[in-house]
Amino acid sequence: MSGRCPRRSEIGATMMDQPIKPAPEAIAEAKRHPNGWVYVVEGAYGPDEDVPPQAIKGAWKVDPNGNITGEFIPNPNFVAGFQKPNPA
Numbered sequence: 244m245s246g247r248c249p250r251r252s253e254i255g256a257t258m259m260d261q262p263i264k265p266a267p268e269a270i271a272e273a274k275r276h277p278n279g280w281v282y283v284v285e286g287a288y289g290p291d292e293d294v295p296p297q298a299i300k301g302a303w304k305v306d307p308n309g310n311i312t313g314e315f316i317p318n319p320n321f322v323a324g325f326q327k328p329n330p331a
Contacts (some may be wrong), residue, residue: 262316265303274309281305283315295302297322 263283265273272281283300301317 263301265311269303270311273303273311274306276305277307277309278310279305281311285321285323285325288327295325295328296320297325298327 265281269281272280273300280302282294282302284294284298285300286294286298288294288298296318297320299318300321301315303315304313306312
């Protein structure tokens with residue numbers, strides 16, 4: 244994964260059955276990560292934490308100029324309501 248994973252609320256994610264449009268924060272994140280991805284993450288994960296696949300709702304591809312390209316790609320491993328594991 245490239246860069247910070249913004250929280251779902253930061254990038255304007257909508258209901259599962261609705262198209263997900265990138266919010267201004269997601270567009271800004273894309274500008275900071277050309278040739279990368281902007282992810283929709285459910286839960287409170289810090290910039291240095293590993294995010295499990297079950298918490299990643301999906302992503303947008305970012306082109307070499309830092310622009311989001313194409314449609315949102317849903318993650319088939321996403322589990323709605325996935326709870327972040329408590330540290331042991």
